[in-house]
Amino acid sequence: MFDRLIAYLDSVHARDPAPRSRWEILLYPGVLALGLHRVAHWLFEAKMFFLARFMNHFSRWLTAIDIHPGARIGKNFFIDHGFTVIGETAEIGDNVTIYQCVTLGGTNPTNGKAGKRHPTLCDNVIIGSGAQVIGPITVGERARVGANAVVTDDVPEGATMVGLKARSTLVPAEEWIKEFIPYGTPCDEPCEGTGAVxxxxxxxxxxxxxxxxxxxxxxxxxxxxxxxxxxxxxxxxxxxxxxx
Structure with a gap:
């Protein structure tokens, strides 16, 4: 368990060069929120819904990050800064990075039953600050969602989504193969139709x-x-x- 914690803290440091030590990373709101969510999710799976929700509210009060106890989250998940909302049926893969003010939101079930309403993020996805990913859609592996984009449709593997409503753009191979791109958008900005408009x-x-x-x-x-x-x-x- 201690080795897994060290590996997780190192994965956060690889995506954020600001902290000087692992102890500093332990104070990150995203790290605290994830730790408390692990407890809340265990309670939720044990059908102790009141205690799970209590833990959820305590975490939101402490970190300004709202993760529903029912959300499923993989390894090395990192929320850089706070003010993020993750819904009940959201599913998040491994090595996913989310920046501040992101919503993984749901849609109203048309049949009156609480089914799958929130997004699924595959491995190595990056969600830029202020982005809204809405509905039971899938964001493919290694995909990037740019800042303030609104995504309501499935995102192909390796695509970069920008705009309102978000549209997919072609990204050069040398950008696609990078392990990590801060805020999900390359700095040379290949997204705004540079080949044409x-x-x-x-x-x-x-x-x-x-x-x-x-x-x-x-x-x-x-x-x-x-x-x-x-x-x-x-x-x-x-x-x-x-x-x-």
């Missing part, structure tokens, strides 16, 4: 700036040089306009 807009703006600079330089060369001690054309016009 995004890159075209940037190139168009750069071309317009270049044209404007050339026009300004041509106008400056065309203006007569002011006589020594005299005024240039613009100064003379401003002066004449003031006098009139």
């Amino acid at each position: 995004g890159r075209d807009c940037v190139e168009k703006l750069e071309s317009e700036i270049k044209t404007l600079r050339e026009q300004v330089e041509a106008l400056q060369k065309a203006l007569p040089a002011p006589a020594e001690g005299g005024e240039d054309l613009f100064s003379a016009k401003r002066k004449s306009g003031t006098e009139s």
Whole structure:
């Protein structure tokens, strides 16, 4: 058990370089919330629902993270910062990372029965801050959900989801094979249509700036040089306009 705890703390440190020691990681709200959830889930499985819910409320009060006792969570799960909500029928695989203000939310059952209502996150998934993953969908292995994205459909394995409503984007292989990407989004931002709309807009703006600079330089060369001690054309016009 002690070895598993050490391995878990080391896995957190691999994803967050801020802590100076394992003792510091033990004080992380996400780590505390996960530990308390393990107890609450054991009580939930034993059908001691009141005690499980009490543990859930205590954990939420202490950490600002709300994990329903019924949620199933795998190994090396890490919530970086707090204010996260995880629903009852959510299932989380191994080595999953969630950032602050994420919701793994549910939908109302249409048949009046409390069935599978919350998402399933496969292994090595990263959910960026503020993302909302809603409904009984599956987020495939190694998938990334960008910050503030709203996901309501299944996510393919290895995809990066961005936007509102979230859409899948192609990510270069060298990014896909990385073990971990902070906040689930590559820093060079390949997600916003750089191959078409995004890159075209940037190139168009750069071309317009270049044209404007050339026009300004041509106008400056065309203006007569002011006589020594005299005024240039613009100064003379401003002066004449003031006098009139």
